[in-house]
Amino acid sequence: MAQTVHPALGTSRLQGGFTPQVTRYDLVITDTLVSYTGKLRKAYAVNGGIPMPTLTFTEGDTAMIVVRNGMAKEETSLHWHGLILPYHLDGVPYLTTAPIKPGETQVYKFPLVQSGTYWYHSHTNLQEQNGMHGAFIIHKRESPPMPEHVVILSEWTDMKPMEVHRRLHMANDWSAIKKHQVRPGSVQSYSDAIGQRALGVKLTNEWKRMNAMDVSDVYYDLLLANGRPVDEAPRLKAGDRVRVRLINGGASSYFWITFAGGKMTVVASDGMDVEPVEVDRFIMGVAETYDIIVTIPADSTAYELLATSEDRVRSTSVWLGSGIRQLAAPLQPLKYFEGMKMMNDMMRMNGDLDDMGMHMSLQQMDMNVVMYPEITGPKETSRTSEGDDRYNGNALSDIVTLNYAMLRSPTPTALPPGPVKELKFTLTGNMDRYLWAIDNKTVSETDRILIRKGENVRIILHNNSMMRHPMHLHGHFFRVVNGQGDHAPLKNVLDIMPMETDTIEFAATEEGDWFFHCHILYHMMSGMGRVFTNPPAEPNPVLPDARKAWRRFLREDKAWHFMAMSDFATNGIDGEAMLMSKRWALQTEWRLGYTEMHGQEVEAHFGRYFGKMQWWFPNIGIDWRTREGHTDSPEENMFQQRNTKNSRSVAHIGFQYTLPMLLVLDARIDTDGRLRAQLMRHDIPLTPRLRLDLMGNSDYEYMAGLRYVLDKTWAVRGHYDSDMGFGVGVAFTY
Numbered sequence: 067m068a069q070t071v072h073p074a075l076g077t078s079r080l081q082g083g084f085t086p087q088v089t090r091y092d093l094v095i096t097d098t099l100v101s102y103t104g105k106l107r108k109a110y111a112v113n114g115g116i117p118m119p120t121l122t123f124t125e126g127d128t129a130m131i132v133v134r135n136g137m138a139k140e141e142t143s144l145h146w147h148g149l150i151l152p153y154h155l156d157g158v159p160y161l162t163t164a165p166i167k168p169g170e171t172q173v174y175k176f177p178l179v180q181s182g183t184y185w186y187h188s189h190t191n192l193q194e195q196n197g198m199h200g201a202f203i204i205h206k207r208e209s210p211p212m213p214e215h216v217v218i219l220s221e222w223t224d225m226k227p228m229e230v231h232r233r234l235h236m237a238n239d240w241s242a243i244k245k246h247q248v249r250p251g252s253v254q255s256y257s258d259a260i261g262q263r264a265l266g267v268k269l270t271n272e273w274k275r276m277n278a279m280d281v282s283d284v285y286y287d288l289l290l291a292n293g294r295p296v297d298e299a300p301r302l303k304a305g306d307r308v309r310v311r312l313i314n315g316g317a318s319s320y321f322w323i324t325f326a327g328g329k330m331t332v333v334a335s336d337g338m339d340v341e342p343v344e345v346d347r348f349i350m351g352v353a354e355t356y357d358i359i360v361t362i363p364a365d366s367t368a369y370e371l372l373a374t375s376e377d378r379v380r381s382t383s384v385w386l387g388s389g390i391r392q393l394a395a396p397l398q399p400l401k402y403f404e405g406m407k408m409m410n411d412m413m414r415m416n417g418d419l420d421d422m423g424m425h426m427s428l429q430q431m432d433m434n435v436v437m438y439p440e441i442t443g444p445k446e447t448s449r450t451s452e453g454d455d456r457y458n459g460n461a462l463s464d465i466v467t468l469n470y471a472m473l474r475s476p477t478p479t480a481l482p483p484g485p486v487k488e489l490k491f492t493l494t495g496n497m498d499r500y501l502w503a504i505d506n507k508t509v510s511e512t513d514r515i516l517i518r519k520g521e522n523v524r525i526i527l528h529n530n531s532m533m534r535h536p537m538h539l540h541g542h543f544f545r546v547v548n549g550q551g552d553h554a555p556l557k558n559v560l561d562i563m564p565m566e567t568d569t570i571e572f573a574a575t576e577e578g579d580w581f582f583h584c585h586i587l588y589h590m591m592s593g594m595g596r597v598f599t600n601p602p603a604e605p606n607p608v609l610p611d612a613r614k615a616w617r618r619f620l621r622e623d624k625a626w627h628f629m630a631m632s633d634f635a636t637n638g639i640d641g642e643a644m645l646m647s648k649r650w651a652l653q654t655e656w657r658l659g660y661t662e663m664h665g666q667e668v669e670a671h672f673g674r675y676f677g678k679m680q681w682w683f684p685n686i687g688i689d690w691r692t693r694e695g696h697t698d699s700p701e702e703n704m705f706q707q708r709n710t711k712n713s714r715s716v717a718h719i720g721f722q723y724t725l726p727m728l729l730v731l732d733a734r735i736d737t738d739g740r741l742r743a744q745l746m747r748h749d750i751p752l753t754p755r756l757r758l759d760l761m762g763n764s765d766y767e768y769m770a771g772l773r774y775v776l777d778k779t780w781a782v783r784g785h786y787d788s789d790m791g792f793g794v795g796v797a798f799t800y
């Protein structure tokens with residue numbers, strides 16, 4: 067008997083061609099200025115609005131979307147997220163589709179061979195962050211009418227997305243300080259640790275070279291539902307069963323979803339139906355969609371559907387019904403030090419994560435559970451559980467949290483028969499240098515992965531980084547191998563938590579290039595992804611110069627970032643600047659005294675970061691200094707070599723290495739044969755805003771400084787330097 071293959075998996079049904087029923091939308095993208103918080107900021111609007119309009123279709127129709135770029139200078143693109151379509155319409159600029167230049171119009175026309183909740187967004191630079199996302203809904207042809215409400219969740223930052231991205235690369239925790247203003251404790255400073263009697267935890271954390279626990283990277287000024295701080299669906303009455311189509315259109319935020327009117331029934335994920343499952347809450351990874359059904363309990367009441375960011379700093383609400391507002395319980399602040407304590411157990415000294423034999427997968431063991439007061443109780447009465455259920459939220463509490471093992475497709479999803487190509491990907495990352503990769507290689511450091519029609523591709527993913535990653539595959543659905551056998555659910559985004567191993571598989575039915583990447587926008591832009599290529603019969607009609615397009619596509623993760631810090635103090639000016647890419651860095655430091663006696667010193671070095679954790683930084687450089695009138699300084703350095711502190715002009719070769727306690731060892735030898743070893747650590751968070759800088763070296767030079775952070779640019783600083791003495795002043799950070 068011939069096995070039936072799920073329509074979203076089988077051979078591409080696009081060949082069936084266009085149906086006569088065409089649903090057409092015209093979209094005009096323009097530059098716009100918006101003010102969500104009182105600050106006027108640049109954003110992108112489509113047909114004048116943010117987010118972009120909800121596009122509604124019926125399965126089996128032909129979609130025709132005419133996109134005009136009405137922006138003055140920027141090129142753009144639109145990707146149809148979760149849609150099965152010919153690859154040259156997929157909308158990844160330079161990979162599959164030509165960018166839409168200013169003034170240009172492109173037409174996207176494809177048959178709709180699926181139904182469900184999807185979305186569309188720009189795939190160009192960071193445009194998605196500032197308004198370029200919208201809902202894409204395909205109704206089933208025959209489905210009984212019921213009330214429904216579409217909600218696309220997103221974030222708003224008053225900072226330019228380019229600036230957000232640059233700051234993520236400079237390991238500056240201004241974002242944590244901003245979060246701390248809303249949710250004290252977010253910085254996880256020494257004072258926070260002492261206040262919570264967790265100094266030992268903090269020290270062990272730093273011994274293992276971990277900075278603060280970062281639940282999410284970016285501080286947002288607002289979270290939005292359908293482009294508004296609060297959204298509503300007032301025309302619902304008691305007893306109504308309403309289908310809420312939720313889309314996480316955020317660039318980097320995961321959302322917890324809870325509801326004031328009782329249980330929620332999850333009926334679809336990423337557009338595909340699942341057997342109904344009742345839950346109290348669920349988390350939505352970036353770019354995931356979930357359809358839920360809720361029942362409105364009573365009239366004259368508006369029930370809150372609450373979406374809270376994973377770091378619990380912000381939330382946004384949708385009010386279902388009208389009348390007196392029934393609130394959902396707000397999510398309590400995370401218990402960060404509990405999380406740090408757990409990380410101390412799981413982090414090996416080499417930076418690898420060790421799940422201690424718990425075989426974590428499919429979100430069933432949520433290691434963050436130790437940080438959730440609603441599961442483990444308030445801090446004082448903390449419930450702890452040992453053994454296998456230590457991180458199993460559903461075993462620890464009465465609250466039912468959705469996980470991937472609970473998703474079951476109502477129809478079989480077995481792959482069509484065919485040879486299996488098995489791939490193993492380890493997700494790797496480094497928070498401080500913001501290098502995100504697969505097997506420590508970024509998109510531009512790898513070739514396309516060849517897949518062929520008729521083949522089934524199985525990917526075993528292991529997350530060896532400290533963050534969760536929502537991995538998205540373009541143009542296909544994959545089965546999440548979750549113990550449901552032939553009824554494994556179909557998805558196009560897989561959230562994978564730290565230490566988890568998950569298996570997904572898909573049929574390589576679609577020709578062309580398909581991007582597989584982390585959907586945290588800033589991780590994708592740092593290179594966390596791969597490209598699958600299923601050789602097409604004909605060359606791509608919209609990118610005639612394939613080689614040139616590929617090179618242009620690879621530019622994405624090759625960006626250089628600039629940062630600088632300088633102190634203007636009573637005893638001189640000292641500072642540093644750095645230009646860095648994902649592997650290379652050019653650093654320069656200066657110390658300019660106002661008098662001959664204080665002297666002047668400038669050095670620069672250029673090097674490459676090595677290793678998964680980027681702890682090694684071999685480099686070459688130059689060092690120039692001059693100083694007069696010092697008779698008191700030692701004649702020799704620690705290596706019994708004559709000191710050249712008063713006049714030096716040399717080149718040097720050496721390395722930096724990050725030691726336990728996040729101390730950086732800098733060792734070098736210069737062209738005069740002199741050795742120098744230096745230990746330093748900057749930005750030790752004594753309190754959320756008070757930072758300590760320390761340095762000492764084998765030339766008997768030392769420095770200690772205290773900095774109080776005023777805002778993202780300015781700090782007041784006092785320091786003592788063995789060459790220049792005591793100084794106070796202001797410090798500027800770019």
Ligand SMILES: [Cu+2]
Pocket residue numbers: 502534535536584585586589590594
């Ligand atoms: Cu990621």
